[in-house]
Amino acid sequence: MKSHSSTLLAEVRTFRQNHPDVRYVDLIALDIPGRFYGKRYPVEMLEKVAAGSPLKLPQNAVLLGAQGGLFKIGDYCFHDGDPDANRRLVPGTLKPVSWEAQPLGQMLITSDGTEAPIEFEPREVLAKVLERLHRKGIHPVVAFELEFYLFDKKLNDGLPQFARDPLSDDPDDQPTLHIERLSRFAPVLDDMVQTAQAQGIDITVVTAELGPGQFEINFGHLDDGLRAADWAALFCRSTRGVALKHGYRASFMAKPYLQHPGSGMHVHVSLYDAAGNNLLATHQQQPLRHAVAGCLALLPHCMPIFSPNHNAFRRLGGTVNAATKACWGYEDRDACVRIPESDPRNLRIEHRLASADANPYLVLAAILVGLEHGLDAAQEPIAPLNEDRTSGHDFPLEMLEAVRAMQQQPVLREGLGAEFVDVYCENKRQDHLAFQQEINAREYRWYL
The missing domain is CATH 3.10.20.70 (Glutamine synthetase, N-terminal domain)
Known part of the structure; x- marks a missing residue:
């Protein structure tokens, strides 16, 4: 001490x-x-x-x-x-x-x-999961990816406006997935990266995404899960601050536009033993398949964590690369659990379901409990999407149903802590009910 x-x-x-x-x-x-x-x-x-x-x-x-x-x-x-x-x-x-x-x-x-x-503090929940895995000789290596939108700093009657492109006043004139958009917004993006690096965060890749003013940031892989989640949390804070300084508003809101892709939190996880061997790659990748099966089995019960608010559920409507079932696949971005192509040393899962505004400590904790459950149960997963495009388990698509599914799940209660699960579910339920306590203009148009 x-x-x-x-x-x-x-x-x-x-x-x-x-x-x-x-x-x-x-x-x-x-x-x-x-x-x-x-x-x-x-x-x-x-x-x-x-x-x-x-x-x-x-x-x-x-x-x-x-x-x-x-x-x-x-x-x-x-x-x-x-x-x-x-x-x-x-x-x-x-x-x-x-x-x-x-x-x-x-x-x-x-x-x-x-x-x-504090049993229900998010960082403590993750710390307990990691400690338990370490006792079992399992050492995760983790990397987060975060998508976000840039908007104009000023709202228009409470609604977001497209980020002002320095080269064009036309909000539709933003090249999708092109390197040119990175150049157009280089001053703010460069400041975001440099500021994050000054916070000790390892930024690797910056990508222009499909939505207008949408970008993705990749972080380096870490053998410290707590620190990896720290990076994701701190990046959100610094990015919002830097955006305001440049006259923009940065948002990790899951689905700011119905007509454009939502923003996700993708988490890459590989598992190693104390000697540095990739556990997922052993025995003809059988542990990988078991881990996938565990993730998919618990995924429907983790939806309040992966989609933590009313807006986050809007992202799950079958638009670009957003799954509507608990499914998996090799090199398939339509899958919740994707297996990127890699050599045995770097074999990993990419969990793609969580929204960008989810709590990174809890998202990682839920994924790790799923992997742990799969390794313990040693069951084979359902068919991958590469073999059957209809493969997958249903999961809840609204908050109250999702809370009910989470609160009674025994593996989650044991893996994340019963006190945390009860507190978290009630927090989400109350938040959702509070959100509903407002009559909007559309409701008057439809029912007045």
């Missing part, structure tokens, strides 16, 4: 030396809907925390709804006295914030690794 504190203290002191103009640091963590909460600390107080002073925030901050409000979930929020819970600093995450008007820093905090971790 002492060496851990000394390492953190050295990190804070080095940061202060390198950034003497920074007076405050945002201490941040991801809540259940995937939004950051936290506190802004004077940098000299951060040094005291790094040296061992307690860091406490309200436990129930993790339970915030999509709009920041609290819901009654069991005895939490309104019958528990709103207690504080210990957090700790995540080493290696203290970085400068370049997109704000004043010099700032930011650093991740978490309850995992504390004396009493």
